[in-house]
Amino acid sequence: MTRTRLADGALPTTSADLARFLTHLVSSRDAPVARSWTDGSLRIRTGELTPARGLLWHPAPHGTWSYGDASAVWVCPRRRRWAVLLPADGDGRPRAAFREAVFAPPPAP
Secondary structure, eight states: OTTOOOBTTBOOOOHHHHHHHHHHHHSOOOOSSOHHHHHHHTSOOSTTOSSOOOSSEEEEGGGEEEETTTTOEEEETTTTEEEEOSSOOSSSHHHHHHHHHHHSOOOOO
């Protein structure tokens, strides 16, 4: 991630760096971040508190985890798939339809 920097409390990045990071989250590789850390970040850490959250991530349908309140970035390590929907604003219906199209299991034959 050569162009990602911390600036004013945010992490501005490029699409290439974001893709590299998300690919790592869904891979089985142990580098550059230990798989155990990644697995731990995608577990609920809030106990009975709501909303349920991991480390920066919260659970979403179909075994996915979404980032942020806009829910426009999803990862699904079980299916080794990630998705990003831009722009992230709007009323939520396009984001839900997009997430369903990418992560919902295919209908039974």
